[in-house]
Amino acid sequence: MTRIHDMGGRFGDGSVVPEAEDAPVFAEDWHGRALAVTLAAGFLGQWNIDISRHAREKLSPKDYARFSYYEKWISGLADLLVDKGVLTLEDLRGVDRDGDHPLAERTLKAEAVADALAKGGPADRPSSVEVRFETGQAVRTLGQSANRLVEGGHTRLPAYASGAKGRILRLHGTHVLPDSNAHELGEAPEPLYAVAFSTSELWANPEHPSDEVVLDLWQSYLEPA
Structure with a gap:
């Protein structure tokens, strides 16, 4: 079950109002x-x-x-x-x-x-996991935004992008897998990709259908489209 924090792309919560340019870094x-x-x-x-x-x-x-x-x-x-x-x-x-x-x-x-x-805290690591996708390839995210290792666990695949078709923009290298690392199961590094999605693929009635949303997603979140 998706936790309440996974609010990205949800309707009904009002507009995002940017802070003024001269706003203090911390409000309090x-x-x-x-x-x-x-x-x-x-x-x-x-x-x-x-x-x-x-x-x-x-x-x-x-x-x-x-x-x-x-x-x-x-x-x-x-x-x-x-x-x-x-x-x-x-x-x-x-x-x-x-x-x-x-x-x-x-x-x-x-x-x-x-x-x-x-x-800082760089998360790129060497890995023996084979790179499955190449730039320009069509992919689809898994049908459910869920941790496959721990029921109800941490994942970086947002619910609004689950089951969506996109294309690989680039490979970032291999990085620590949050789904494993958040539960002390090891860093389990795997390929991390920038994936572009059409807004019309993510939402039924987007305000700007020709826009794209780019998400950084781990290989285990993806499958060939």
């Missing part, structure tokens, strides 16, 4: 702190980016629908910290801990932030 001060603490906690090495994304997806539908963007981030982080044993509920409630935390030595220091962010 705590938004920046939420982003900072989420990134800093990731450097503790207790989870990967796909596990982090899945934690936000697993928020209860009621909370996901009512939370703002950074409320989703900080709530997903709180769940991760407890699930992975980094903190306890008592820690989150502000109960003092005796002594240093076991992960204290992994703390991301202020002077190391710029280099750490510049390095």
Whole structure:
């Protein structure tokens, strides 16, 4: 069953209103702190980016629908910290801990932030998986947007693109498969493609039928059309 977070391309949620060019990066001060603490906690090495994304997806539908963007981030982080044993509920409630935390030595220091962010977290990996598709080839996405490894698990194939016909624009190389990595089943790298879809293929009555949507999709999401 598709989780509530998979909202892309859905009708009835109103227009997307771009922010003004001179709008601040963060609408409220705590938004920046939420982003900072989420990134800093990731450097503790207790989870990967796909596990982090899945934690936000697993928020209860009621909370996901009512939370703002950074409320989703900080709530997903709180769940991760407890699930992975980094903190306890008592820690989150502000109960003092005796002594240093076991992960204290992994703390991301202020002077190391710029280099750490510049390095990023590349997801390209060598792989022995055979490349099945070539540029210009017609392909179709799987009929259901679902993780084939874990029931109800993380996937990067959006529901609105399931069962749609497109064409390969380019091969990005081989990259970590989120469907596996989010569940600690290994990185399982496989070919990643840019795939172009006509809007009329994705939606019944698109406003601009001649437009295209380009999605980056893993090979296991695709089959020959």
